[in-house]
Amino acid sequence: MIASNVMQLSRRLLCLLALLMVAVPAVAFPTKPVVLVVPFPPGGVVDVIGRLVADRMGASMNVRVIVENRPGAGGTIGAAAVARAEADGHTLLVGGAATHVFSPNLYPGLTYDPVRSFAPVGQLTSGPLVLVVPATSPVTGMKEFEALVRSQGDRLSYASNGAGTFPHLAAELYRGSVGGKFVHIPYAGGSQALVALAAAEVGFSINHIPVVLPVLKGGKVRAIATTGKQRSAAFPQLPTFDEAGVKGFETSPWFGLFAPAGTPQAAIEKLNAAMNQALKTPELRERLLTLGDEPVGGSPEALAALVKSDLAKWPPIVREAGLKAN
Known part of the structure; x- marks a missing residue:
């Protein structure tokens, strides 16, 4: 009798679980082309990196990744557009220190927060x-x-x-x-x-x-x-600033992928996997290295930590120099 009741209860639990799985299906992603916003004009470094990565990520996810240039105001116009976009993973930003570190200190009326308005996907590159x-x-x-x-x-x-x-x-x-x-x-x-x-x-x-x-x-x-710590693969014959006598001078830009805040974790994970796979492609790595950029990759958490670190480093320099947008 007890065994029969247990079996009936097990069947009911299995049926309930099946109903729940039908009622809450996994969110499909992507379901349409992904727009990759480059917040600077065509032909620049961010545009070059964005287009190289877009092609490989699109192939990895079997979806079109469309590069859209939205330049202006130190990259803040494009960044603000992504911050306002629907948080479904289909709109991404190629951001960097300009959009997430410098501009917040140069444009007091900025409509987005560099940390709270975005969901980091992963770091793309770093280069002198x-x-x-x-x-x-x-x-x-x-x-x-x-x-x-x-x-x-x-x-x-x-x-x-x-x-x-x-x-x-x-x-x-x-x-x-x-x-x-x-x-x-x-x-x-x-x-x-x-x-x-x-x-x-x-x-x-x-x-x-x-x-x-x-x-x-x-x-x-x-x-x-x-300006790097080491000589660039693109210019092995050139000294670094430090080697040339400007001791301690070193700075290297970085670029990463960001989605709007609130983007589902499943979409972030799929985008991160596609990004990392793209950056491991031999021809893409060779192309980036030739251009002087080191492919980085990594987790969303690592990119978030980089943004927070730079937000602590650069603002004092901006204020000390008295820099303002012009």
């Missing part, structure tokens, strides 16, 4: 910047560049990819290390900044390697040094 001057400049090394800094004083101008971008803050970080004053000339993206540099409209730029390479190969600019 390179100091470049016009090909017509007499500068061929760091000692000559520092002599130029001393001789021109506050008349020496530099090109950045816009207020609040990494090239902007890297130049100001260098300015602080040498105690000089520069004239900041912001442009609407890296391509425009390098065109101005090639025309000698500005004195220098500390910019992303993928942006610099085409102009450098054309012989219109000259590379002096890179």
Whole structure:
């Protein structure tokens, strides 16, 4: 009798479990094309990285990943658009220090919070910047560049990819290390900044390697040094700033994938797996390394920790320099 009752109870529990599984099906993802928002103009470093990763992630998830450029205001226009998007995993942001660390300290009216408004997916890359001057400049090394800094004083101008971008803050970080004053000339993206540099409209730029390479190969600019801890695979012949005599100077931009806050964990996990798989693709790794960017990958938690670490590091530098969006 007891055994019969137990069997009947077990059957009822199994039926109830089956009903629950039917009533709460697993959320399918993705169910439509994924939009990958690049918050900077076409042709720049973020655009290059975004398109390379989008192709491989799309193949991995068997879905189209469409790159959409939403430039402006140091990357904040595109970032704000993603923060407002439906939190279903179908809208992503290629973000970085510009969107999550610098801009919140440059744009007081920002409509998103760099931590609370996003769900990190994972880090894409990290790579140094390179100091470049016009090909017509007499500068061929760091000692000559520092002599130029001393001789021109506050008349020496530099090109950045816009207020609040990494090239902007890297130049100001260098300015602080040498105690000089520069004239900041912001442009609407890296391509425009390098065109101005090639025309000698500005004195220098500390910019992303993928942006610099085409102009450098054309012989219109000259590379002096890179900003990483180690020499870049793209420029093994160039010294780092530290090797060239600017002791302790090191900074490397990073980029990562972010979804809107509230995106289901299952979607985040699938996106993270596709991202990591894409970054392990030999041809993608080789392409990124050639461009001077190191594929990173990793967990959403690791990217969240990186954002929080940089939010503690950079704001004092921004405030000390008195930087404002312009």
